[in-house]
Amino acid sequence: MKKRIEDLTVTGNSRLAESFFVIKVYSSEGLPEIKPGQFVQALVTESPSTFLRRPLSVHDVDPATNTISLLIQTAGPGTERLSRLTPGEKLNLVYPLGNSFTLPAKGERVLLTGGGCGMAPLLYLGRKISESGVQPHFALGFRNRSRILSHKEFTSLGPVYLSTEDGSEGHRGFVTDIPEFRNEPWDRVYCCGPEPMMKAVAALCRSREIFCEVSLENLMACGLGICLCCVVPTTSGNLCSCTDGPVFNVNDLKWQTSG
Amino acid sequence: MKKRIEDLTVTGNSRLAESFFVIKVYSSEGLPEIKPGQFVQALVTESPSTFLRRPLSVHDVDPATNTISLLIQTAGPGTERLSRLTPGEKLNLVYPLGNSFTLPAKGERVLLTGGGCGMAPLLYLGRKISESGVQPHFALGFRNRSRILSHKEFTSLGPVYLSTEDGSEGHRGFVTDIPEFRNEPWDRVYCCGPEPMMKAVAALCRSREIFCEVSLENLMACGLGICLCCVVPTTSGNLCSCTDGPVFNVNDLKWQTSG
Amino acid sequence: MADLRIKIGPMEFRNPVILASGTCGYGAELEDFMDLSELGGIIVKGTTLEPREGNPYPRMAETASGMLNAVGLQNKGIDYFEKNIYPVLAKYDTHVIVNVNGNTIEEYVELSRRLDLLTAIPAIELNISCPNVKKGGMIFGTNPASAREVIAAVRKVYHKTLIVKLSPNVTDITEFARISEGEGAEAVSLVNTLLGMAIDASTMKPKLSTVTGGLSGPAIKPVALRMVWQVARAVRIPVIGLGGIMNAEDAIEFILAGATAVQVGTVSFINPRSGTEIVNGIEKYLVEKEFDSVSRITGIINRN
Amino acid sequence: MADLRIKIGPMEFRNPVILASGTCGYGAELEDFMDLSELGGIIVKGTTLEPREGNPYPRMAETASGMLNAVGLQNKGIDYFEKNIYPVLAKYDTHVIVNVNGNTIEEYVELSRRLDLLTAIPAIELNISCPNVKKGGMIFGTNPASAREVIAAVRKVYHKTLIVKLSPNVTDITEFARISEGEGAEAVSLVNTLLGMAIDASTMKPKLSTVTGGLSGPAIKPVALRMVWQVARAVRIPVIGLGGIMNAEDAIEFILAGATAVQVGTVSFINPRSGTEIVNGIEKYLVEKEFDSVSRITGIINRN
Numbered sequence A, B: 001m002k003k004r005i006e007d008l009t010v011t012g013n014s015r016l017a018e019s020f021f022v023i024k025v026y027s028s029e030g031l032p033e034i035k036p037g038q039f040v041q042a043l044v045t046e047s048p049s050t051f052l053r054r055p056l057s058v059h060d061v062d063p064a065t066n067t068i069s070l071l072i073q074t075a076g077p078g079t080e081r082l083s084r085l086t087p088g089e090k091l092n093l094v095y096p097l098g099n100s101f102t103l104p105a106k107g108e109r110v111l112l113t114g115g116g117c118g119m120a121p122l123l124y125l126g127r128k129i130s131e132s133g134v135q136p137h138f139a140l141g142f143r144n145r146s147r148i149l150s151h152k153e154f155t156s157l158g159p160v161y162l163s164t165e166d167g168s169e170g171h172r173g174f175v176t177d178i179p180e181f182r183n184e185p186w187d188r189v190y191c192c193g194p195e196p197m198m199k200a201v202a203a204l205c206r207s208r209e210i211f212c213e214v215s216l217e218n219l220m221a222c223g224l225g226i227c228l229c230c231v232v233p234t235t236s237g238n239l240c241s242c243t244d245g246p247v248f249n250v251n252d253l254k255w256q257t258s259g
Numbered sequence C, D: 001m002a003d004l005r006i007k008i009g010p011m012e013f014r015n016p017v018i019l020a021s022g023t024c025g026y027g028a029e030l031e032d033f034m035d036l037s038e039l040g041g042i043i044v045k046g047t048t049l050e051p052r053e054g055n056p057y058p059r060m061a062e063t064a065s066g067m068l069n070a071v072g073l074q075n076k077g078i079d080y081f082e083k084n085i086y087p088v089l090a091k092y093d094t095h096v097i098v099n100v101n102g103n104t105i106e107e108y109v110e111l112s113r114r115l116d117l118l119t120a121i122p123a124i125e126l127n128i129s130c131p132n133v134k135k136g137g138m139i140f141g142t143n144p145a146s147a148r149e150v151i152a153a154v155r156k157v158y159h160k161t162l163i164v165k166l167s168p169n170v171t172d173i174t175e176f177a178r179i180s181e182g183e184g185a186e187a188v189s190l191v192n193t194l195l196g197m198a199i200d201a202s203t204m205k206p207k208l209s210t211v212t213g214g215l216s217g218p219a220i221k222p223v224a225l226r227m228v229w230q231v232a233r234a235v236r237i238p239v240i241g242l243g244g245i246m247n248a249e250d251a252i253e254f255i256l257a258g259a260t261a262v263q264v265g266t267v268s269f270i271n272p273r274s275g276t277e278i279v280n281g282i283e284k285y286l287v288e289k290e291f292d293s294v295s296r297i298t299g300i301i302n303r304n
């Protein structure tokens, strides 16, 4: 799968909630094959304090229209500028980058869990899992009711369980407090979200010996494996989260030591 | 006259000709007194390669609507960004800056001459001269017919003589080749334009002992007299063109030595 | 309310924000934009014994997140300063510090002696780091023996607060800080500009009349911050940090790295009221983080 | 058509554009974006005798028009290189140069000796300027005696083209260039990164695990250009210029200042095909300006 650098055309920008939005970009060259869990490196123009590209997970792919969706949370000047993209503008991407989630085998019970912009890669992953004939379940965590992102598209793929930290909707607490998460016999759990969430999910899965993959969001300069800035300590030494990841099996990560 | 730093609101942006445009900005605080020849320092946002403010002459002032006009030529990334300003956007200015042209006495015969973006300060100067009861005449020079800027507003103030380098409209040659310039008994000549033009005008005026003021466009960092980067050699030593100028009487300039 | 006061030698400053030399004129130029009495102090233009015309135009080139200057210490000399500028400065309700320059040790000494007599000037900043003059300047600031000699000589005749302004164009800036401390300076300030250069590819010529010039602005902030951190760990006298500060957050970073005070330079060209904005921003930060004084965060990154 | 060929020692390069060490991996990572055979050469990752894990995460911080890195020479060591990487590199139709690092002179020498035997590697770049390792690295590049010693020692065992990569973190870089020339290096390359630092005001902590790191990108271009200009006037061996080159215009500025060739570093992170774009841009410039070869403009600003 060749990586490319390409000017895509913004075809949509819709706000999901305070500080979350979805950008759709269209490739006139025709999209390459993109695997769930892969990401793009987006060039942010017109933002004087943004020097490097910004890594963003592929949220969804529509091969019929050659369109990629990106689910973005405003975190600073770079994402703020992206939030103001309007249809017709160009967005230069280097993509597709990184490895991908391992798809389940037929008949496995799989849970996709995440929160905030960590939901980004889960939609496309859920779609691919669903296409492979397996039913994805989703466990999504939010701070409170007002921070809940629209998740219609998730619901169309499988059951969605919600948690909010204050209990204002769904189960009170974190995703790991959702009864379906704790009690059902999952074969695989996929997770993307803030580091504490991923660590909690990983701990739960380890204790129950569930296969668990997480998608890391380490700081990146290149996204191409040439700067070695995005490393994560693993059982096989420091690996680049941009090429050996961003998806890692939690058993390979040395999380106990790094924080 | 106090200088200020203020967010003004863009109320208009109209293209005059290939690479020339006029921006109108509105001050909700009410404009201070602005003298002809003064300039503003405009903050260019969203242009990563533009670090410093950009000096721009006041092209026109409408005290009734608290609006300033700027006539701008696209020269690089900073002015290019300004050319894309749209009504409603803010433009942060430090202004009013610099000295000003010396207004003529009643009954004097005055010629305002310039070319390209050097026309910028001449409209407001012409308006002020006209308001003082003196008839301004204008001699405007252009490369060729297609580069001629719309000058309706000049025409409404006084006679306009044109020159083009290729003779495609008006007199062939430079402004100094315009017969009215050469032959009429001017008491005062005011000039703003490319350096070769200003030097030619200055030489002609000196030889005929005509009072002549030019507005310089030296590179500036601050526009406030604090960086000492914009100096011009004068008979009284190096002076700041941002505070002692931008308007200088040509007799005070040591142009012979500087190039 | 957080206590923003800081001390440098015997001087107490209202707050740690000082306008940097060569970027605030004599203060008056910025009075339309801010109240100078809200600042910790101002360091006026580089001053010399004799008047100087400075370098030929062009003296400035914009660079990525910064600028080069080659002003070359244009000023009217100490006689003019005493007669025409000092009387104005003497009325300011803020610390006014003079930036002292010379071609020779004798010139530095003579100028310092004259400034020692001006009661309304409580301190001088000895500039041994100007990259834009052929003689003196950075030559003193990049050679340890010369640095020691000029600081010692000035110290003998100057009895008030002596700040030495260090050059970043050296292998080991802590060496010069230690020399300053050893020779009795009350503080060091750093950094002056980095020696840089710009070329216009279209004309195939250098952009500055002097070819090289001094680089300032955010581009140099990482280097300045590193040097401030190194120096703060190497000496006990207060460190005044500068280089690329554009806002309160930048200023706070220097303080966290160990700077007792900061100077704001190039930013004044872009935002002429940044001085007081930075004062307010530091106060806001302290209040939000629940520190009762700025001294609580000075050098905090080195504390454990 | 302009002749872009340049020579460094006995080597002829197709054109003066070389990918900089530590910013192009082993070349393969960029092959999807450009044809490496269109480049003058590539300098692969900093290599050491023994494998290295590098520094802990975080190793990177964005700065104004630049970035800091603290990778710390993570690599798998020369054994792994010979067995697994060299066979791939040997097939490239461009000059492949290895960036050589060590903790001790012995390590530099042993590594150079091993590389001398690899026939498809026509040159090494001796990195005496890495700011991100505790031992070796910049310590050799900021002390003239150590620099001389390590260059002399490597020169004895290395018989092909020896390029010495100089540190900008020195008072006088021409001294190190002259030492390199004196000890028989075929060329010098400059600059490596400037030592810098970044702090996160909200967490009150340094952004890098190592506190300080190496600054690269356009922020440092004015300093790099100045040093290249100084060095080009100080030595007769070719100078390879780098530091903040983002496009052909930047590269041309280095050549006008006296660089025989240029390296492109950090820009590859932002535009992974910038290498060939810069080659094409230089050619276009020469044609427009009616120069028949790149050598006609090398150091042109010094010619009158």
Ligand SMILES: Cc1cc2nc3c(=O)[nH]c(=O)nc-3n(C[C@H](O)[C@H](O)[C@H](O)COP(=O)(O)OP(=O)(O)OC[C@H]3O[C@@H](n4cnc5c(N)ncnc54)[C@H](O)[C@@H]3O)c2cc1C
Pocket (backbone or CB within 6 Å): A039, A050, A054, A055, A056, A057, A058, A070, A071, A072, A073, A074, A075, A076, A077, A078, A079, A080, A117, A120, A121, A216, A217, A218, A219, A220, A246
């Ligand atoms: C592989 C990968 C995939 C990602 N996918 C998405 C996505 O789909 N949607 C999305 O909204 N974001 C995603 N991110 C995070 C996103 O890249 C950052 O939020 C973005 O770079 C911030 O840029 P900025 O200029 O807006 O903010 P900055 O000013 O650069 O940063 C603002 C704050 O965010 C922190 N930050 C910046 N980058 C990261 C990071 N990579 N990880 C953690 N903290 C960071 C900074 O330290 C700072 O505190 C992903 C990151 C990676 C590495």
Ligand SMILES: Cc1cc2nc3c(=O)[nH]c(=O)nc-3n(C[C@H](O)[C@H](O)[C@H](O)COP(=O)(O)OP(=O)(O)OC[C@H]3O[C@@H](n4cnc5c(N)ncnc54)[C@H](O)[C@@H]3O)c2cc1C
Pocket (backbone or CB within 6 Å): B039, B050, B054, B055, B056, B057, B058, B070, B071, B072, B073, B074, B075, B076, B077, B078, B079, B080, B117, B120, B121, B216, B217, B218, B219, B220, B246
């Ligand atoms: C007092 C004053 C008044 C001015 N009034 C106007 C005006 O009313 N309208 C207008 O269009 N322009 C005016 N200018 C010039 C204007 O400031 C520059 O064109 C602008 O700064 C260029 O910015 P940029 O980022 O677009 O181009 P840059 O990329 O900065 O520069 C593009 C090219 O223009 C040259 N250049 C930049 N600034 C100047 C300058 N000050 N003088 C000469 N060449 C320059 C550069 O060397 C470069 O070759 C004025 C300048 C001054 C000093």
Ligand SMILES: Cc1cc2nc3c(=O)[nH]c(=O)nc-3n(C[C@H](O)[C@H](O)[C@H](O)COP(=O)(O)O)c2cc1C
Pocket (backbone or CB within 6 Å): B227, B228, B229, C020, C021, C022, C023, C045, C046, C047, C069, C071, C073, C099, C127, C130, C165, C191, C192, C193, C215, C216, C217, C218, C220, C242, C243, C244, C245, C263, C264, C265, C266, C267
């Ligand atoms: C135009 C200009 C003139 C300067 N003149 C002086 C000077 O006379 N004396 C001095 O010590 N520093 C001088 N400096 C250096 C600044 O005081 C300051 O050390 C440097 O610019 C770095 O800080 P900054 O990045 O905040 O500007 C000058 C800087 C600039 C940009």
Ligand SMILES: Cc1cc2nc3c(=O)[nH]c(=O)nc-3n(C[C@H](O)[C@H](O)[C@H](O)COP(=O)(O)O)c2cc1C
Pocket (backbone or CB within 6 Å): A227, A228, A229, D020, D021, D022, D023, D045, D046, D047, D069, D071, D073, D099, D127, D130, D165, D191, D192, D193, D214, D215, D216, D217, D218, D220, D242, D243, D244, D245, D263, D264, D265, D266, D267
């Ligand atoms: C992430 C990173 C890793 C680097 N690794 C090395 C290295 O291993 N050896 C070396 O000599 N230089 C290394 N450098 C320095 C670059 O080769 C180059 O000298 C420097 O980045 C300045 O050039 P630039 O501004 O074009 O990037 C590295 C730079 C970066 C940004």
Ligand code: FES
Pocket (backbone or CB within 6 Å): A219, A220, A221, A222, A223, A224, A225, A226, A227, A228, A229, A230, A231, A240, A241, A242, A243
């Ligand atoms: S981000 Fe550069 S190697 Fe991963």
Ligand code: FES
Pocket (backbone or CB within 6 Å): B219, B220, B221, B222, B223, B224, B225, B226, B227, B228, B229, B230, B231, B240, B241, B242, B243
């Ligand atoms: S532009 Fe700074 S003094 Fe004139």
